[in-house]
Amino acid sequence: MARPRPTRKTSPTDGASWAPPRVGVCAATSDEASAIRSAELSAELNLPVVAADDRACDLLLVVTHTGLELREVGCAGGVKADLGASGENAGRLAGASRRQPIARAVGMKKRTPTVVDATAGLGRDAMLLARLGCSVTAVERSPIAAALLRDALVRASAESAVGKLMPHELTLVVGDAAALLAAMSEQEAPDVVYLDPMYPPSGKSALPKKAMRILRRLVGDDPDADALLAAARRIARERVVVKRTPRATALASSSPTMSYRGKLVRYDVYVTRKE
Numbered sequence: 692m693a694r695p696r697p698t699r700k701t702s703p704t705d706g707a708s709w710a711p712p713r714v715g716v717c718a719a720t721s722d723e724a725s726a727i728r729s730a731e732l733s734a735e736l737n738l739p740v741v742a743a744d745d746r747a748c749d750l751l752l753v754v755t756h757t758g759l760e761l762r763e764v765g766c767a768g769g770v771k772a773d774l775g776a777s778g779e780n781a782g783r784l785a786g787a788s789r790r791q792p793i794a795r796a797v798g799m800k801k802r803t804p805t806v807v808d809a810t811a812g813l814g815r816d817a818m819l820l821a822r823l824g825c826s827v828t829a830v831e832r833s834p835i836a837a838a839l840l841r842d843a844l845v846r847a848s849a850e851s852a853v854g855k856l857m858p859h860e861l862t863l864v865v866g867d868a869a870a871l872l873a874a875m876s877e878q879e880a881p882d883v884v885y886l887d888p889m890y891p892p893s894g895k896s897a898l899p900k901k902a903m904r905i906l907r908r909l910v911g912d913d914p915d916a917d918a919l920l921a922a923a924r925r926i927a928r929e930r931v932v933v934k935r936t937p938r939a940t941a942l943a944s945s946s947p948t949m950s951y952r953g954k955l956v957r958y959d960v961y962v963t964r965k966e
Contacts, residue, residue: 709911712749714835715741719755728754736834750909752835759842761835761905770902772813772843775850787822792951794823796932796958797883804882804929809868809919812906814840816887816934818847821861828881829861830868833910837865869915869922884923887934888916888942917943924961931961 716732717740718725732752733740741748746764753760753769762769789799793816798804803824808817811829813836821827831837841863864871872884889912913919920942923931933942935957941947947959 712908713747714750714752715739715745715748716752717741717743719753725754732838736838758846759839761839761909763905770905772839774814774818774843774847787819789823792953792958796951796960797885798929799823806883806885807881808885809923810887811840812836812887814843817861827861828864830864830866830871832867834865835909869919872922872926875926880926880928882929884927884931886919886923888913924963927963930963933959935959
C-alpha cells in the first residue's frame with residue numbers, strides 16, 4: 692500500500708478532508724530487544740518513539756513479540772500483516788487455486804505471468820499470486836504500510852511452506868508505483884499490473900471493519916487511482932487487473948474487457964496485448 696501524499700486532500704467519496712495522521716513508534720513490552728527494534732523503526736521511518744498512551748499521536752506502530760501492529764491510540768489490537776501458512780492467512784493460502792477469480796483475472800489458465808502489484812498494502816493478494824507461481828513485485832508507497840508488510844515477509848520466510856517463495860517469487864519495493872512503471876523499459880515490463888486502490892466506503896471489504904478503518908486513517912483514499920490505471924495500461928504486456936467491490940463503478944469510468952466476480956470483490960480486466 693513510499694506513498695507521497697499532499698498534506699491535506701479531499702476524499703472523492705465523501706468530500707471530507709484528510710490529513711496524514713500523527714504516528715509514533717512504541718513497544719508493547721519493556722524488554723531490550725523491543726526497545727532496540729523501536730529505535731530502528733524510529734530512525735528508518737522518521738517517527739518519534741512514544742509511550743503507548745501518548746495522546747499526541749493518532750496511530751501507533753507497535754513492536755510486539757508476534758510482529759508489528761498499527762493501532763489507534765487507546766485501543767487494543769489493530770492492523771497486522773500476516774502472510775504465513777500457519778497464521779490468519781493460512782486458509783487462504785491452503786485453498787489457493789488457479790480456478791479462483793483472482794487467478795483467472797491475471798490470466799493463469801495457460802501460463803504463469805509476471806506481476807507488479809502496484810498497491811500492495813498488507814500483501815495478501817501478492818502472497819496468494821506468488822503461492823500460485825507468479826513472480827510478483829509488490830510496490831507500496833506508504834512507508835508505514837510497507838514496514839508492516841516487510842515484517843510479515845520476514846516472519847513468513849521462517850516457515851518452510853512459505854519461505855521457499857522468497858526472494859525469488861515475491862519482492863517488496865517501497866516507492867511510487869506510477870513512477871516505477873513509467874521508468875520501466877520494454878524488457879522490464881511485467882505481463883500483468885494488479886491494482887487494488889483503497890475502496891470507497893461501502894460497508895463491504897475483505898478486511899475486518901476495524902482494520903479497514905485504521906488503514907484508511909493511515910493512507911486516506913486513492914484519488915490518483917485513475918492516473919495509476921493509465922500508467923499501468925501503458926506498460927503491462929498482457930493486461931491490467933483492478934480489484935473493486937461488486938457494485939463499484941469501473942475505475943476511470945472505463946469499461947473493462949471482462950470481469951471476474953468473487954463473493955466480496957470483482958476483478959476488472961483491461962487487456963493490453965503488448966507482447
